[in-house]
Structures are given as structure tokens and as C-alpha cells.
Amino acid sequence: MEYKLLAVDLDGTLFNSQKEIDRETVDALHEYKSQGGKIVICSGRSPLSTRWIAETIRLSHPIIAYNGAVIQEANGEIFEQTTFRQQGVLAFVQACEEYGVYGHLYEGDHLLVPEENDWNLSWIENNIPSLELSGGSKEACQRFRSQCKVRLAHPLHDYVSANKPDILKFAAFPKEEGNFKEFTQHLQRLTDEFEVSSSFNFTNLEISPAKTSKASALKKLASRLGLEMNEVAAIGDNFNDLHMLTSAGLGIAMGNAPEKVKERADAVTDSNDQHGVARAIRRFIVK
Structure with missing residues (x-):
């Protein structure tokens, strides 16, 4: 098998627009797995969220969460974690106040917020989606949701x-x-503290500790598994996937990805509402 490890993003990639994973995609993943391939969820979502999704579709390999800040086993055991320096956290909070931007912080599987608003009121439900059509049980979903919290911390500083x-x-x-534009430019200049990306075409920002990304975590995980990056395939749909797509031996962009992401990928598959991951696996990976 040319590609022994497959890294797959979640939102806009494995998930369709209803935040479900269709049966054809699950079947294709397990077809690849049955041939000896390892599947790694590689997401900006929290460790608990990614574990819930992996458990629901019966994946048992390591998981990359928070855009590379956490690498964990499927059972939740964390074997690598990268946090911000204290001065970086304070610099972010100060910049939010200075430029009039709403920002929140992820501490483990909890969300720290300076106010209640539309960006955080349904965070637990969005973080642990029901996955009813993907095989998720209500009891298991509630068990995972009960481990998440939204904490009001005002002022954040x-x-x-x-x-x-x-x-x-x-x-x-x-x-x-x-x-927001000047705020983004300000953070992008602080390269000693931040890695700035986005999963929504820069209408929001996702900020990781410096030199931390899906690509950096994927390289560490591949090495841990005794693999070279040319033995890794990756599928994603947005700018926080770009380094991962260009670092992998085969980088596949979803059909719903922005054009700039598609241009940098090795191949393009169909959209997340057209079984894009399943078709990518069968067209480019499983021979």
C-alpha cells in the first residue's frame, strides 16, 4: 500500500453539511482500514469531540485535535500536548480588547468565554454533535457532553x-x-507566539501556539508510527488544512474547499455533500 496513513479533517470534510458522516464514507474508511491503512482524525475540534466522533464510526488509531496542539490515543490518553506561553495568552486577550474582537480560549475540553453570545451559547452541542444518522447513541452523546463546560471568565485578563x-x-x-483585519495582521506579526489559521475562509480565526499545526503534529505522529511523510495521504477543506495537504505525500482538497486551497493540493475530490472522502479514498488511495 503506497499510503499507509490517512489524515482526515472533520468539518467540511468527513462531516456533510448536516454535521453527519454518511454511510458510504464510513464504509470507504473501513475498506481502507481493512487493507492495513491507519486513519487519523486531524481536526481543530477538542480532544473530547474528536474521540466521540472516532468512537461513533469505530476508528481506533491516534487522533490529532486542536489543530495539532494535542495528539492522543483513541482512548483519550494524551501523549503530546502544546500549550501557549502565559505571555501569549495575555497578548491575545489584550489584542481582542484593543481591536474590538470577540475571542475565547480552550482549556482542555472546556471553553473560557468573556461573555455569553451566539458564538458560545450552543458550544457544547456543537462540540459534541448528536451523530444520530452516523450511528451515535443518545446515551453516549450525553456522556461526552457532560464532560464539557462553558465557563464565564470576565474579565478574561x-x-x-x-x-x-x-x-x-x-x-x-x-x-x-x-x-478584525488589523487584529488579524497584528496576530500574524507575533510569530514567536502564534500560528494563525482559519477553518471558515478567514471570517474567523483559529490560533495555535507558535510552530504548532496539523502538519507539525502529523509529522510527529508519522514518525512515531515509523512512517515517512511520503507514505501519508491527507484530505481537508480549508486553510487550517493547507500545511497538512502540502506536507503529505498526497494532499487531497475537498470540492467545497476555497480555490486557493484546491490550487495547492495534489488532487481534488467531490464536496462533503457528495461523498467526497469516500470517492477520494477509492479514486486515489485504495488501489
Whole structure:
């Protein structure tokens, strides 16, 4: 088998637009797995969210969460984790205040928020989607949801200064009165602290610790498994997948990906509502 490891993004890739994973895609994943391939979920989602999804579709290989900040076994045992430096967390919080941007922090499987709003009110349900059509049980879903919390920490600066939490990821969203473009440019200049990407075409930001990405985590995991990157295939749909797609031996962009992502990929498959992952596996990977 040319590609012994397959890294797959979730939102916009494995998930269709209803946040479900269709049967054809699950079957294709297990077809690849039955031939000796290893499947790694590689997502910006939390460790708990990625474990819930892997358990539901019966994947048992390691998982990359928070855009590379966490590498864990399928049972939740974390064997590598990268957190922000304290000064980086404070710099992010200060920048949010200065530029009028809403930002929240991910501490383990909990969300730290400075206010309640549309970006966080349904976070637990979005973080642990029901997956009813993908085989998820209500009891298991509730078990996972009960382990997530949204914590109001206002002001964030004081909470961070007092508690020094281990933060794994930031997310930022524009406010009508803020300056999101200048905020983005400001963070992109702080390369000693931040890796800035987006899963929504830069209408939001996903910020990781410096030199942390899906690609960097995938390289570490491949090495741990005794594989070279030319033995790795990757499928993704957005800018936070771009380094992963270009680092893998075969990088496949979804049909719903932005054109700039498609241009950098080795191949393009169908969209996430047209069984794009299944068709990519059968067209390019499983011979």
C-alpha cells in the first residue's frame, strides 16, 4: 500500500453539511482500514469531540485535535500536548480588547468565554454533535457532553493572570464595531507566539501556539508510527488544512474547499455533500 496513513479533517470534510458522516464514507474508511491503512482524525475540534466522533464510526488509531496542539490515543490518553506561553495568552486577550474582537480560549475540553453570545451559547452541542444518522447513541452523546463546560471568565485578563490556565487554542470572531483585519495582521506579526489559521475562509480565526499545526503534529505522529511523510495521504477543506495537504505525500482538497486551497493540493475530490472522502479514498488511495 503506497499510503499507509490517512489524515482526515472533520468539518467540511468527513462531516456533510448536516454535521453527519454518511454511510458510504464510513464504509470507504473501513475498506481502507481493512487493507492495513491507519486513519487519523486531524481536526481543530477538542480532544473530547474528536474521540466521540472516532468512537461513533469505530476508528481506533491516534487522533490529532486542536489543530495539532494535542495528539492522543483513541482512548483519550494524551501523549503530546502544546500549550501557549502565559505571555501569549495575555497578548491575545489584550489584542481582542484593543481591536474590538470577540475571542475565547480552550482549556482542555472546556471553553473560557468573556461573555455569553451566539458564538458560545450552543458550544457544547456543537462540540459534541448528536451523530444520530452516523450511528451515535443518545446515551453516549450525553456522556461526552457532560464532560464539557462553558465557563464565564470576565474579565478574561484577570482570570488568566490569576489562574495561569493551560490554553491549547484560541478562536476569534469579528464584532461590528471592531477592526478584525488589523487584529488579524497584528496576530500574524507575533510569530514567536502564534500560528494563525482559519477553518471558515478567514471570517474567523483559529490560533495555535507558535510552530504548532496539523502538519507539525502529523509529522510527529508519522514518525512515531515509523512512517515517512511520503507514505501519508491527507484530505481537508480549508486553510487550517493547507500545511497538512502540502506536507503529505498526497494532499487531497475537498470540492467545497476555497480555490486557493484546491490550487495547492495534489488532487481534488467531490464536496462533503457528495461523498467526497469516500470517492477520494477509492479514486486515489485504495488501489
